[in-house]
Amino acid sequence: MNHDHEYTPSNGFTKWLDKRLPLMRFADENMLSFPTPKNLNYFWTFGFILTLSLVTQIITGIVLAMHYTPHVLMAFDSIEHIMRDVNYGWLIRYIHANGASMFFLAVFIHMFRSLYYGSYKEPREVLWILGVVIFLLMIITAFMGYVLVWGQMSFWGATVITNLVATIPVVGESILTLLLGGFSVDNPTLNRFFSLHYLLPFVIFGVVILHIWALHVTGNNNPTGISVKDSNDTISFHPYYTVKDLFAYVVFLLMFSYFIFYNPNILGHPDNYIEADPMVTPAHIVPEWYLLPFYAILRAVPDKLMGVLLMFGSIAVLFFLPWLDTMKVRSARYRPVYKIFYFTFLISCLLLGYLGGQAPEGIYLFLSRVCTIYYFAFFLVVMPLLSRYEKPSAMPIGISNPAIDTSIEIDEIDGDLVPSANT
């Protein structure tokens, strides 16, 4: 592979265009010849899958907006109209609704991959932060989209979540009224959520462009976490990774199709097929599955304000990740102790997801508290301590050279892991 490959316009038109707007050059450098580490595994295909997920949501969303009516008296009926009357409306809606779940599934895998291979570390801090911004925007967008259906879960989910704002001391109530456009969730709320739900995906698209830009400045991390040294370590993005990403996407689509065609409502809640009734609260209010871990954290705390702070804190802490884990070795492959804490963290997050769907009492409440404590301890205690005390295992010299790197003195830090690091 020639990595000092330079884009050369092939015909008269592209030569003319290249001097005026180097669009083809930009596409070539960023999408075709972009040098990519040759050892990326399938966990690295989720960036591509996520981009297509966003495009899927935007296309189906624009179509749905052509048939949807954002008014409290008509919203629920217009959804049923889409399902029953609009040609292929059921398909488009099921793609959009399940697409949101698939989007979150992919983003969770993408983030846990980053956490395992240390992709947030120097020099990719900005890349990581932009990713957390995208995640936050995704949560807000998905929440507002769920409200548009105007079923019981939509309404009461919206009530509970907007009420979180009222916990802010002094100005909380005023902000809540400002947010809702009234004294409770009602037509003004539905209308503005529709407006914002249409807007935010394009904001996400903009941040995705910044995210990819930042990626192309630093280049990809890779499973060894060792920086790319020369062109022997890389291959061009096209055709090697375009093909690999597409293959992964097709497999992903197979699973996606199972939900769309065989089990389109399994990820939703049946109560959302009952029209919103501001006078009756359903017995169990649960958010969509992808928000359950955060919901579990909210409910784990007996104090209202603290619960809200911890829930927002659980996302806010992610912004500081590059400075909490300062271990130079990026990949968990060479971090035997981090690996144990990492998988415990993974299990703890899955458990929080399960607990978020259970009633907040007895053993469920107790486990929610344990998992919440571990969630924060992982970032605020384990990571800084391991950065100091963990001894990385032997590493290869480079991506293309499996020989053990003897220039790294892995025993230079004297001291064992403090046993109480996980409390």
Next chain:
Amino acid sequence: MTDIIDENEPTRRDFLYITTAVFGATGAATLAWPLIHQLNPDASVSALSSVEADISSIPEGGSLKVAWRGKPVFIRRRTKEEILVAENEDVANLPHPEKDAERVKNKEWLVVVGVCTHLGCIPIADKGDFGGWFCPCHGSHYDISGRIRKGPAPTNLEVPPYEFVNESIIKIG
């Protein structure tokens, strides 16, 4: 040019820069306010600020739910025993200490906004450990005076402004 310019002194140009910036910022702030304030409740929402309800048909121990500002208001005609229980409670130990007398105008009638002070769900009547209401969302228990007794809600159920217009009509708001 023989003028001597002292570099530490502000020049006419500095004055122009600052004036321009101040005008620009004031203009932007002035324009921002309508864009923010349009989010607040509009005139049609604010206009619905009071409702009247007929309470003559409520039996002792019965209750009525009316919508006020898009929220339910519980109007409960309490039994003699319930009033006794509510009044004899030692309020000092409650999470939000309020005497029953501070919460009612006529002790037979309890009027509260039926919205859980935790996160806005509607509590269910005659459930929970304290003979009042129970919020199914996150497990807050209220007593027969609408006071929080157990669970994550921080305060008692809100008492809305109301008055008895006559024997059978109550006006809320």
